[in-house]
Amino acid sequence: MSSPRESSSAPASWVRGPIADLYSSYVAAAALSAAQQLGILDRLAEDGQAPFGNGGDESLSDTVVRAVHRTLHWARVVEVKDEEVVIPGALFAEAYAARGYFYWLVKGCGELFSIAPDVALAERRTGDFYHRDMRAVAVGSRLIGDEEVEPLFDRILADPPVGKVADLGCGSGQRLIRILGNHPDARGVGVDIAPAAVQLAAESVESAGLSDRITLLQGDVLELEPRLEFADVDTVTCVFMGHDFWPYDSCVQTLRRLRTAFPAARRLLICDVVRTSELPSPDTTIFTLGFEAVHALMGDYLPTLDQWQEAFRESGWKCLNVQPTTVPPNGYLFELSPVAD
Amino acid sequence: MSSPRESSSAPASWVRGPIADLYSSYVAAAALSAAQQLGILDRLAEDGQAPFGNGGDESLSDTVVRAVHRTLHWARVVEVKDEEVVIPGALFAEAYAARGYFYWLVKGCGELFSIAPDVALAERRTGDFYHRDMRAVAVGSRLIGDEEVEPLFDRILADPPVGKVADLGCGSGQRLIRILGNHPDARGVGVDIAPAAVQLAAESVESAGLSDRITLLQGDVLELEPRLEFADVDTVTCVFMGHDFWPYDSCVQTLRRLRTAFPAARRLLICDVVRTSELPSPDTTIFTLGFEAVHALMGDYLPTLDQWQEAFRESGWKCLNVQPTTVPPNGYLFELSPVAD
Numbered sequence: 001m002s003s004p005r006e007s008s009s010a011p012a013s014w015v016r017g018p019i020a021d022l023y024s025s026y027v028a029a030a031a032l033s034a035a036q037q038l039g040i041l042d043r044l045a046e047d048g049q050a051p052f053g054n055g056g057d058e059s060l061s062d063t064v065v066r067a068v069h070r071t072l073h074w075a076r077v078v079e080v081k082d083e084e085v086v087i088p089g090a091l092f093a094e095a096y097a098a099r100g101y102f103y104w105l106v107k108g109c110g111e112l113f114s115i116a117p118d119v120a121l122a123e124r125r126t127g128d129f130y131h132r133d134m135r136a137v138a139v140g141s142r143l144i145g146d147e148e149v150e151p152l153f154d155r156i157l158a159d160p161p162v163g164k165v166a167d168l169g170c171g172s173g174q175r176l177i178r179i180l181g182n183h184p185d186a187r188g189v190g191v192d193i194a195p196a197a198v199q200l201a202a203e204s205v206e207s208a209g210l211s212d213r214i215t216l217l218q219g220d221v222l223e224l225e226p227r228l229e230f231a232d233v234d235t236v237t238c239v240f241m242g243h244d245f246w247p248y249d250s251c252v253q254t255l256r257r258l259r260t261a262f263p264a265a266r267r268l269l270i271c272d273v274v275r276t277s278e279l280p281s282p283d284t285t286i287f288t289l290g291f292e293a294v295h296a297l298m299g300d301y302l303p304t305l306d307q308w309q310e311a312f313r314e315s316g317w318k319c320l321n322v323q324p325t326t327v328p329p330n331g332y333l334f335e336l337s338p339v340a341d
Numbered sequence: 342m343s344s345p346r347e348s349s350s351a352p353a354s355w356v357r358g359p360i361a362d363l364y365s366s367y368v369a370a371a372a373l374s375a376a377q378q379l380g381i382l383d384r385l386a387e388d389g390q391a392p393f394g395n396g397g398d399e400s401l402s403d404t405v406v407r408a409v410h411r412t413l414h415w416a417r418v419v420e421v422k423d424e425e426v427v428i429p430g431a432l433f434a435e436a437y438a439a440r441g442y443f444y445w446l447v448k449g450c451g452e453l454f455s456i457a458p459d460v461a462l463a464e465r466r467t468g469d470f471y472h473r474d475m476r477a478v479a480v481g482s483r484l485i486g487d488e489e490v491e492p493l494f495d496r497i498l499a500d501p502p503v504g505k506v507a508d509l510g511c512g513s514g515q516r517l518i519r520i521l522g523n524h525p526d527a528r529g530v531g532v533d534i535a536p537a538a539v540q541l542a543a544e545s546v547e548s549a550g551l552s553d554r555i556t557l558l559q560g561d562v563l564e565l566e567p568r569l570e571f572a573d574v575d576t577v578t579c580v581f582m583g584h585d586f587w588p589y590d591s592c593v594q595t596l597r598r599l600r601t602a603f604p605a606a607r608r609l610l611i612c613d614v615v616r617t618s619e620l621p622s623p624d625t626t627i628f629t630l631g632f633e634a635v636h637a638l639m640g641d642y643l644p645t646l647d648q649w650q651e652a653f654r655e656s657g658w659k660c661l662n663v664q665p666t667t668v669p670p671n672g673y674l675f676e677l678s679p680v681a682d
Binding site: 281 | 369
């Protein structure tokens with residue numbers, strides 16, 4: 001075959017069409033992320049319309065809002081009417097449902113994608129070699145989980161009801177607050193490695209009037225030791241952070257350690273997204289490429305479903321049930337109980 | 342109509358399909374930008390294949406290269422064969438031709454897109470409120486211009502031949518070096534506001550053995566005064582920076598000032614991309630949404646074609662010819678001559 005460099009690719013074949021759409025889609029994904037943070041999507045969902053520009057709100061750049069709306073018009077997420085207002089477009093409902101994924105991707109991880117070719121260099125992959133907007137990652141993850149994962153937890157935790165729950169990687173504390181709302185006699189303990197998350201969770205817990213029922217601890221979930229607050233925990237939950245347990249040996253060690261740290265735990269519920277093995281195709285789901293690429297860039301190992309099952313067996317946890325999730329795609333909720341020694 | 346928030350959008354309707362593709366396309370655009378910088382695209386173009394991973398080159402992260410290739414496989418830019426090698430995919434030739442646009446977008450401007458919702462806030466739009474990777478912007482712009490704009494300049498400058506050319510916003514100096522290569526008796530002067538660009542241009546000019554024929558000056562093109570080096574310039578060129586002349590009054594002033602600064606100039610050649618007025622559609626070209634969104638985010642005014650023509654008339658330049666370019670789309674090369682006073 002002749003080299004593609006030699007075979008001239010006439011501009012007419014690519015200034016419009018799939019490659020041009022790939023380009024515009026990058027801009028549209030960024031516009032969707034921006035519209036999420038700016039409250040434009042919520043406003044459209046609630047009111048059915050929004051101003052095309054800043055609508056007289058001088059705290060917002062009129063030019064930027066117009067550029068966001070023009071771009072979302074291209075993507076059929078909104079429809080610009082008479083250059084005055086925007087209304088939901090043909091794909092609005094789907095885009096709105098998926099907004100957390102875009103916010104996680106662009107605001108949360110966009111900077112890392114930009115410098116991808118730099119961090120691909122081995123010499124660059126030491127120390128703090130990347131930055132993510134962890135607030136946006138947390139907000140995006142919450143929106144991702146709210147749709148299916150959290151209702152699933154609520155159903156499982158209802159029977160048998162929770163006595164005391166420990167949420168590992170508790171983030172903003174919303175899950176604990178919700179669970180305790182559903183279980184008026186239950187108590188909770190949250191652990192997160194990020195001091196900012198613990199602080200935020202403490203404020204949320206206080207606002208919810210639950211300070212006497214929820215304890216918050218700053219610490220590394222991978223290094224938990226037994227302690228008084230853990231002694232009577234019957235239920236341990238861990239959402240969207242299980243891949244941090246890996247690679248394999250580290251995961252087995254952490255899973256064993258959880259048995260020791262929580263001696264009364266009857267169940268451990270882990271929900272996480274696993275790595276796909278097949279090549280991506282037109283059928284590839286939302287999140288998949290972004291989730292896998294980001295973790296490759298960060299140098300974090302992502303296990304497959306089979307690898308999780310092997311680690312459960314080796315670490316003394318019996319997997320009672322595996323519940324796949326539609327959103328996030330490739331997500332699984334593992335219901336585990338400790339194997340008697 | 343019912344509110345889109347109320348109308349449940351079943352996950353099955355969006356975990357695959359156009360919204361999922363929008364998401365994956367963001368990742369694919371980033372992968373294309375990374376592959377450009379890492380030399381993967383050039384290698385595929387030259388050799389017709391490349392290793393799936395790092396191919397034993399320990400200076401590159403194997404995991405990251407695989408993630409890049411898996412993503413480009415999704416976009417049909419490459420085809421992964423047996424998890425061992427990649428070959429050009431169905432869209433490789435088009436993507437390769439367009440690589441400069443993606444590099445400009447993602448590596449050059451990606452960080453700005455990520456923080457778009459922050460810089461949309463008026464209170465944030467002062468001082469150095471954004472950062473772009475200007476090296477990537479310059480490399481991307483050069484790749485964008487190499488396809489059609491620079492050959493167009495070469496044809497125009499051939500007749501009548503250049504005596505002395507001034508390149509405004511000369512960047513790395515490549516244009517001056519090429520023009521002087523085509524015109525062995527010509528001389529040149531380059532002006533750029535960025536000291537790093539002037540330094541880079543000086544090195545390139547010296548490497549090309551043209552130090553005695555090209556003068557480089559650090560300065561603001563919008564504030565040029567007459568000087569000895571400009572006195573005998575017959576041709577002034579200005580590529581992809583004309584929008585910096587705007588808004589309107591400033592543009593007219595700058596265009597007038599160029600007449601004074603270059604009293605012997607017979608022609609002024611300006612090539613730039615203009616703002617589109619119609620709403621974007623499935624026919625929207627590559628670059629358009631990204632170029633317009635980035636300048637909106639930066640707060641830089643982009644003129645339309647009509648506005649340029651008006652500014653030429655008012656500032657005493659006669660527009661002899663307007664040549665639209667296919668790449669970049671919405672680009673125009675204006676051939677101007679000074680109106681006799």
